[in-house]
Amino acid sequence: MTLFTLCVAPMALMAQKITVAQPTIDCGQVQYCRPVTVQFEARNQSGRPITIAKVRSSCGCTVASYPSQAIANGKTFKVSAVYDARQLGHFQKELALYVDGGNKPVYLTLRGVVVEEVIDYTGDFPLELGDLRVDKTDVEYDDVNRGERPFFRINILNPTSKAVSPQVMHLPNYLEAQVSPSTIAAGRPGVVTLTLLSDKLRDFGLTQTTIYLGSNPGERVSADKAIEVSAVLLPSFKNITDATRQYAPKMSLSATYLDLGSFDGKKKKRGEIIITNNGRTDLEIRNIQMFTAGLEVSLSTRKIAPGASARLRVTAVASALHKVRTRPRILMITNDPDKAKVVIAVDVKR
Numbered sequence: 001m002t003l004f005t006l007c008v009a010p011m012a013l014m015a016q017k018i019t020v021a022q023p024t025i026d027c028g029q030v031q032y033c034r035p036v037t038v039q040f041e042a043r044n045q046s047g048r049p050i051t052i053a054k055v056r057s058s059c060g061c062t063v064a065s066y067p068s069q070a071i072a073n074g075k076t077f078k079v080s081a082v083y084d085a086r087q088l089g090h091f092q093k094e095l096a097l098y099v100d101g102g103n104k105p106v107y108l109t110l111r112g113v114v115v116e117e118v119i120d121y122t123g124d125f126p127l128e129l130g131d132l133r134v135d136k137t138d139v140e141y142d143d144v145n146r147g148e149r150p151f152f153r154i155n156i157l158n159p160t161s162k163a164v165s166p167q168v169m170h171l172p173n174y175l176e177a178q179v180s181p182s183t184i185a186a187g188r189p190g191v192v193t194l195t196l197l198s199d200k201l202r203d204f205g206l207t208q209t210t211i212y213l214g215s216n217p218g219e220r221v222s223a224d225k226a227i228e229v230s231a232v233l234l235p236s237f238k239n240i241t242d243a244t245r246q247y248a249p250k251m252s253l254s255a256t257y258l259d260l261g262s263f264d265g266k267k268k269k270r271g272e273i274i275i276t277n278n279g280r281t282d283l284e285i286r287n288i289q290m291f292t293a294g295l296e297v298s299l300s301t302r303k304i305a306p307g308a309s310a311r312l313r314v315t316a317v318a319s320a321l322h323k324v325r326t327r328p329r330i331l332m333i334t335n336d337p338d339k340a341k342v343v344i345a346v347d348v349k350r
Contacts, residue, residue, distance in 0.1 A: 017046035018099070018106050021217065022165070027112030028181030028190065029119070030085045040079045040108050042097075044071045051100045055079060058094040061086065062110070066097070085114045112181070120189050125157040130225040131215045132166065133157040138326060141196045141231040143341065151195040154227070156213070158184040168192060169212040169221055174200035175229065177211075194229070201233045205287035205333045230291065237337040249279035249306070251336040253344075262349035263318045269348055273312045277304040279336070285310075287333035294321030295328050295346060316348045 021041045030036045044050050049072050055064040066079045081095055090113045096105035125133035135155040144150060158164050163185050168177035176195040184190040192213065201207055212225040219225075240248070254274040263269055277283035283304040288297060296315040304310050314330065321328065330344040 017044070017050070017102075018097070019043050019045055020106065020108065022182060023107065024109040024111065024182075026178065026180040026182045027083070027110060030083070030112050030114050031118050032085055032088060032114055032116050035082050035084050036112070037080060037082045038110050040081070040095075041076055042079065042106070043076045044073055046099075047073055049073060052079075053098045053100045055098070056096045056105075057081070062093045062095065064095050079108065081108070081110055083110060083112075088114050088116065090114075121155040121191070123155065125155065125159075125189075128224070129156075129213050129227070130219070130222070131158075131160055132164070132213065133159050134213070137227050139194055139227060139229045141229075144196065144198050144201075144231055144233050146198050146201070146233060146236065148198050149195055150198075151193055154192040154194065154213075156184070156190050156192060158186060158188055158190070158215075160215075161186050164215040165217060166190065166192065167214045167217050167219065168194075169214055169219075169225075170209075171211055172209050174198070174207070174231075175209075175211070196231055198231070198233060201231060203287070204233050204235050206289040206291065206331050207231045207233065208291075232331065232341060234340050235286070235333060235335070237340065240337050245337060247280045248338075249277050249281050249283035249304075249334070249336050251283055251334055251339045251342065252276045252278055253342070256342070256344055258314055258344060258346045260314075260316050260346065260348040263316075267318050269316045269318075271314045271316075271346075273314070273344065274309050275299075275304060275312055276309040277306055280306055282306070284335045285332055286335060287331070288312075289331045291329040291331060292321075292324045292326055294324050295330065297330060312344075314344075314346060316346060318350065321348065321350055 025038045027036050049070045051070050052066045055066050057064060061084045062081055064081045067077050071077050092111040095108040098105050123135055125135055127134050127137050139152045141150050163183050165183045166179045171177055174197045178193045180191050208230045211227050211229060212221045213227060214225060258271045260269040260271050285302045294317050298313045300311045328346040332342040
């Protein structure tokens with residue numbers, strides 16, 4: 001068994017004695033043949049003074065330095081690592097920190113990508129997110145099939161006069177976030193990569209959540225740091241054959257766009273769409289959801305027989321739509337293999 005295939009349990013035991021503020025540091029883009037240095041900040045919580053015996057690295061391209069003197073209980077200390085960037089491409093290097101009298105290491109990781117030339121995002125950062133500026137605050141994963149892992153990038157800028165270490169807060173279990181680089185210098189850009197783990201979505205149709213981007217660890221959640229995330233998971237028709245498809249339901253709509261005009265002082269505006277089944281078996285409206293607040297819907301029936309129709313009544317509520325940032329839309333998930341997902345845009349002048 002090698003150094004870096006030890007089980008996780010000993011790491012947890014050592015973590016009770018030494019805590020690391022950021023066990024994994026992302027260096028972002030690193031220029032070829034220009035060594036990069038990172039610092040891990042740790043604290044001795046063992047209840048006694050400790051001395052670092054050694055720090056072993058996963059390869060000779062990473063050299064660590066650390067305090068040689070005893071570290072008092074409750075004190076913080078730093079472990080530095082220098083990576084010699086002599087190979088292009090992504091890298092991930094591990095360090096194992098050993099304390100005198102113990103054989104259970106604490107693991108530290110540095111990662112990034114070595115490039116011939118550092119290329120920064122050159123677009124705009126039109127939106128504020130706390131102390132940071134970003135290019136978007138809404139993320140939408142559309143037409144996702146179970147098992148896929150689509151990702152979005154949010155480009156960020158640190159406009160402050162100090163370095164920041166952005167943190168993504170309130171992540172649900174179906175989202176992963178990676179900030180690169182882990183620490184962004186004053187006036188420099190970075191990127192947040194959000195990956196959707198579609199296997200962990202519970203239901204077909206729309207799943208929405210709000211996450212938050214703080215400038216540094218320990219910041220509180222607040223509305224001015226919010227990022228809205230939505231995902232649409234499609235039902236699977238991979239087992240359908242041409243023979244069975246001819247008997248499938250076929251959905252048609254009187255409109256896929258609903259213009260309700262202007263409120264003109266009214267509290268509500270109403271419209272209607274007719275849904276018809278031109279297929280040979282029952283059409284099922286399995287799910288009907290709204291992307292935003294401010295809409296109310298009612299459907300005369302969720303199961304539409306061949307040749308029959310149903311009425312979808314839509315009501316726009318002025319007081320609720322006033323707070324909505326994006327265009328109101330209605331989502332339907334059906335058992336029509338050609339129209340598993342239907343989106344109806346609603347336009348109303350506020």
